[in-house]
Amino acid sequence: QVQLQESGPGLVKSSGTLSLTCAVSGDSITINKWWGWVRQPPGKGLEWIAETLHSGTTHYNPSLRSRVTISLDKSKNQFFLNLNSVTSADTAQYYCASRWYDNPYGMDVWGQGTTVTVSS
Amino acid sequence: DIQLTQSPSFLSASVGDRVTITCRASQGISTYLAWYQQKPGKVPKLLIYAASTLQSGFPSRFSGSGSGTEFTLTISSLQPEDFATYHCQQLDSYPLTFGGGTKVEIK
Numbered sequence: 001q002v003q004l005q006e007s008g009p010g011l012v013k014s015s016g017t018l019s020l021t022c023a024v025s026g027d028s029i030t031i032n033k034w035w036g037w038v039r040q041p042p043g044k045g046l047e048w049i050a051e052t053l054h055s056g057t058t059h060y061n062p063s064l065r066s067r068v069t070i071s072l073d074k075s076k077n078q079f080f081l082n083l084n085s086v087t088s089a090d091t092a093q094y095y096c097a098s099r100w101y102d103n104p105y106g107m108d109v110w111g112q113g114t115t116v117t118v119s120s
Numbered sequence: 121d122i123q124l125t126q127s128p129s130f131l132s133a134s135v136g137d138r139v140t141i142t143c144r145a146s147q148g149i150s151t152y153l154a155w156y157q158q159k160p161g162k163v164p165k166l167l168i169y170a171a172s173t174l175q176s177g178f179p180s181r182f183s184g185s186g187s188g189t190e191f192t193l194t195i196s197s198l199q200p201e202d203f204a205t206y207h208c209q210q211l212d213s214y215p216l217t218f219g220g221g222t223k224v225e226i227k
Contacts, residue, residue: 038164046156046164046207048216061215062121095163104211105169106154113163 002026002033004096004111012090014120018083022096022111029072030054032101035079037070038110039092047092052079053101086118122146122210126219132227139195141222143208148188152212155184155193158221159204167206168193198224 008020022035029035036051050060050070058070064083072079083090094114097107123146133139143153151171156164157178166175168184171191181196195202203226208219 045221046209046218048209048218051216059214063215099211103170104152105173106156106166106175106209106211107164108166108169108175110163110165 002031002098002109004098004109006094006096006111006114008094008114008116010115010117012086012116012118014087014118016084016086018081018086018090018094018116018118020081020094020096020114020116022079022081024077024079024098029074029077029079033098034101035070035072035098036096036107037081038095038097038107039090040095040113041089041092049081049083051099088118088120090116091118092116121215122149122213122217124208124210124217124219126206126208126222128222129220130223130225132225133198134227135198135200137198137227139198139202139224141193141206141224143186143191143193143219145189145191145210145212149210149212151187152210153184153186153191154209154211156207156209157202157204158207164207195224200226 005023034051037049052058069082096111099107125144153171155168157167158164172184205223
């Protein structure tokens with residue numbers, strides 16, 4: 001069973017870049033899953049950010065597209081999120097999550113989440 | 121983008137009550153809808169997928185139905201451990217989107 005674990009700085013300065021890592025364990029990142037990121041601002045709902053396949057195919061939320069990059073490193077079995085030009089609106093709990101490629105069944109595996117605060 | 125509207129956004133219910141939450145999509149999404157349960161301070165968990173298939177590990181008092189633009193999540197007899205926020209998500213097209221969430225609290 002795949003497990004995911006996020007890591008990264010909990011505090012990012014306004015206008016800086018938020019960089020997060022999701023470590024995949026229990027299986028290879030080259031299996032047929034979408035690897036993605038979801039965030040949740042304090043007291044608010046969930047927002048899908050982006051997802052990628054091991055082939056390099058990516059999809060982004062248009063609302064964040066100009067600031068976001070998702071990538072992966074097969075050798076490390078990890079994938080990454082970079083969000084630049086951050087503001088206080090980017091303060092949130094960030095989750096990495098995965099779903100199977102060959103059916104739209106939902107995100108069945110989630111990391112524990114990491115809190116990111118944007119400071120001025 | 122496909123908008124998902126959940127209703128109600130908050131509901132107060134008693135143990136043993138039958139609870140129904142609705143998720144309406146701004147355009148047809150077939151049965152490409154998932155429901156998640158999120159307890160306070162915890163990670164969302166996939167509860168139902170393909171609109172009506174119960175994820176392994178969840179009790180049968182949870183059920184989902186619907187297709188096209190209207191979907192429901194029903195808890196047949198609310199239990200103390202069911203008090204949580206429930207989110208719907210469409211997986212029909214990008215960007216993937218979530219509903220605003222429904223918080224179920226104890227009356």
